[in-house]
Amino acid sequence: MGLTRxxxxxxxxxxxxxxxxxxxxxRSTRQGAKATKKQNKLIAEQNDLLAQQAAPAPYVQQPQYVAPAPPPRRRRSA
Structure with a gap:
């Protein structure tokens, strides 16, 4: 482009x-478009990660606590 120049x-x-x-x-227009395209791609990736993190975790039923049986009582002999 412009060999004389x-x-x-x-x-x-x-x-x-x-x-x-x-x-x-x-040249500056091309570079700006390239940078915008790269930035949009990064934003889309970040949005996907945020959506995954914001998704509710599947419900898992927690086991119920059962207290242990008390030890047997000793009978006093008289």
Whole structure:
């Protein structure tokens, strides 16, 4: 894109910009779209994790506590 601009930039040691305004805008737009796409993907993954964590745990009936039987009483002999 713009071979003349590239050669001029190299020969003037950067006095002329290497990229034209159109190239700069297109490049920043592409990078912004790529970053937005990556961010949306991360947000979707986080939402999936939050949904999994917020899901109620399956109900598991806890065993009932049963007190042990008292030891047998000794009879006093008279």
């Amino acid at each position: 590239k050669v001029t930039s190299a020969s003037t040691l950067g006095a002329v910009d290497f990229r034209s305004d159109k190239e700069r805008i297109a």
